[in-house]
Amino acid sequence: MNSAISFRHVSKIYDSLAGGDRFALRDVSFDIFPGRRVAVVGRSGSGKSTLLHLAAGIDIPTKGEVWIHGSNLAALSDRDRTLLRRNKIGLVFQFFYLLSHLSVRDNVALPELVAGGKSSDFDPRVHELLDRVGLADRAEDPVQSLSGGEMQRIAICRALLRRPRLLLADEPTGNLDDANSRLVMDLMLKLASEEGSTLIYVTHSRELAALADETWRLHSGVLEVP
């Protein structure tokens, strides 16, 4: 069975202000098979966000290879990596990053707007997703009128719009209270399962990490896979 995503001896090294190298990730290798749900935990600065950036192709490793559905990201141009991200990856962020000049509907539709899709083609999908997260009646509202939990639900809809094979979430509940955190996380896991997406999410919460199929720990750039 082909893996959804593979890291092979991946290191990400930054220049240290003191003059030497600073390892954000050190020789990380793993395979995740389609449909699996993986939680990544670790302290601040342990390399969690770097791992997700490399997985999303918005950054490239200093050493090693990242493969997504058979494509080696290092071999792709910036444009091709972007197109791969557009077509196969969905991203959810801690701070939602909804665009205030767009309505709820348009924020969900953003990936299709970027991809040049036709409104008549993607509108039903937008409504379906909004309906599934219970915000169909808010489609034309400005995003500023939403609560934090609602905003993150919109962000999840946006990430799932183009049915990505890989869903990456960087502390998706980091900006929410406990009650909302659980709600949003349950929703994300449910939707990812229904859509058949492989899910990697970063979290500080042991409780939320326990909802995944497996939990990995990052410690000073070194991945500990149980």
Add this chain to the structure above:
Amino acid sequence: MTRYFVRSLGAHLRGGRSLYFLTIFGVALGVASVICIQIINRNALAAFRGGIQAVSGDADFSVLGRTPTFPERLYPEVLAEKGVAAAWPIYRIDVAVTDREAFFLDVVGFDFFAPVRMPWKGQRGDISNALAKHGWVAITPQLAEEMGWAVGDAFEVSSGSRRARLVVGALVDFQRVSPVASRKLAVMDIAQAQSLLGRRGQIHQIDIQAAEGTDLPALISRLQARLGPSVQVLTPEQRENLAAGLLSAFRLNLTALSLISLFVGLFLVYSSTQALLVRRRSEFGLLRSLGATRRQVFGLILGEVILLGGLGVALGLPLGYWAAEANVGVVSATLSNVYLLEEIESLQMPLWLYVLAALIGVGGAVAGALFPALDMSRKDTKSLLAVFTLHERVGSMAFPLFVTGTSILLGTGLWFWLFGWDWRPAGFVLGIALLIALPLFTPFLVQRITGWIRVRGFGLGYSLKSLGVRLQTTSFAVSSLAIAVTMLIGITLMIGSFRRTVEVWVNSSVKADIYVSTPSWRGRQSEATLDDDLVSALAAHPGVTAVDRLRKFFVYSGEQRISLAGVDMGLSGGETRFPLLGGETSEVFRKVRDDGAVLIGETLARKAGLGVGDRLSVFGPGGEVKLPIAGVYSDYSPGGGLAALDIRTMNRHFGPGPIHSLALYLEAGQDTERVVDELKARYAGTPLRIRSNRRLRERIFKIFDQTFAVTRLLQAMSLLIAVCGITLTLLILARERISELAVCRAVGAIRQQLFWIFVGKGVGMGLLGLGLGLVGGIALAGILIFVITRAYFGWTIQVYWPWLPVLQQIFTILAAAVLASLYPALRASQTPATELSRDDM
């Protein structure tokens, strides 16, 4: 805090190069436009003053005619007046240098026995020959060098249709006495000047030196009473004031336009200061949290702005001088062709202009930065460190600002309608109200228009929609562009309408096939006449069916200098030369032809408050003449205005005299250009300027276009500043909206898409500024055409829509908006999706 200022400055300058550069550039362009116009305005008058200083030297005051010349017999009268220590007559005439196109010498005929210290005494050359040697003339060393002449060389000049041979007798550096004096000044014995170039027994001026201890005003009054109303006794200052009055409308308009450029520049400074402050908001928050006082933060911001303003001034001064130098030729041509004053030959930059530049540059920068700096310094530490909400506040202010703008416009309009309509500067008040109201309308309009847009794709709609988010940033760029476009379109409409009106006027008034004048005829030279025999010969040329003679000179009507034109009012079909504003044409012309009545131009009618049935009072050689006014006609002459009468009436009141130009009507089917060539060949030895109807029209429009050349420069400067505003705004947006860009990158937008989204934002701002500016431009054109031009020049301009220039300008503005977007778009497209991990977003 000073140490912190110095230490952090370098880092900030490096970090925000584009923003700092645009701020400095905005100040520099604003300063340059004002300085350019001030240099030109000042030197226009300085050239006139230089002529007075160089010619009149030590004179306390002068006697000048209310007609072009006055009789020499007044000279002994002057000498006889108690308190006059010395007096000397002057004959002053423009002559054309043969074989040099439009090259004139200002010849001053002077009495070398005058008992005064004159600038040209004690120079190289033999002054003693001045009287004895035929055609002896002293010229400037600069002219000698330019023409390759040396003492003893002869050259030919013409005055009217008369030629004269002059000999360089001495080289005199008039510019040593008066630095801005013309290099084309030439001095010769007065008797020789009269006999060779002008009229014996007539003089133009008597310069007078008063005896020590004499009460000057009393002496001037006594002389004025003694010499009568046909002359006026004026001090050099009064003469300069007359010239200033003649140029006042021209100078005022240029100054107003340059101030608009400065106004647009201030928007740029405001926007860039705002951007710098937004960029460093957390820095100020940190400083405040570490104990810096509000005053210290305010001082820090202001210190930086003063430094940037200073750099802008340093750049703007040479830029302004260069712009003045590049445009002095066309302004000089306007001064001599239209206002009949001295040409500007050199530019001087006095100390006060440096002070003015510093005041408007640094002051403008501080004024532009004051509000944002105060706003920033007043914020509490917590809000400085928090995510800012500035734009949301502007969003809530959009409607009140719109209402304020509307109130300003309505209030000013009401004031004008009730009280201001007969106040001369009222048009400028209306213009200022319009320019203040436009920026107040902008936030509301941007908010509304971007609110209406439905995003249907990641294209122009998305770009326009996103402009509404950063309302303050966007509004400033749109406002400054709207003001520049208002100025551009308003003036283009005005000039286009004016040009078309003049075209219609020329079509009806320039009817003859060929026009003959002399090279020294520049409109003011009463001596540039045609010999009677020559006129008869021209009239008898084969193919010529009719001739129209023009005798023209200036006279005074009260204190106003006007031109008086005598023509053959009986010429068949000649009524079209004077398109009447009202009245029965045949009856009006009958009165002018048979009853000695006069037609007055609209300019004169407005300025003097005269109309049909009134009498035009002018001073002739025999005293005051009152001419009944039979009609008012369309006239677009600058200055005091024009009156036309039958040439026989003119000869009766002002004495017979030679004519100044001749219009020839040819038989049907004659080839005009061929006849022109025939006449040129036949009169090759006579100094004549023979032009076909077509060539004369070309010349008229060349002068017309020259007059507005500086206006075009100011329009371009304003547009450039506004376009910089677009670049600046997009750079600000590229930074402020970095998270938006990163999100787009994260969801799959390629760099190219972000690039075009930013170009779209530029186009969006261009379209918004253009739309608002078009409305403003039409309103400004209305103010210029119906209020300002009428009040200051007395012209009635018909409104025409110059489609082609307006479309060209719309295209230019949009193209400029696209160009302005390219660099910020490139910067924005390079935003990586990793920017989302930044803590400071």
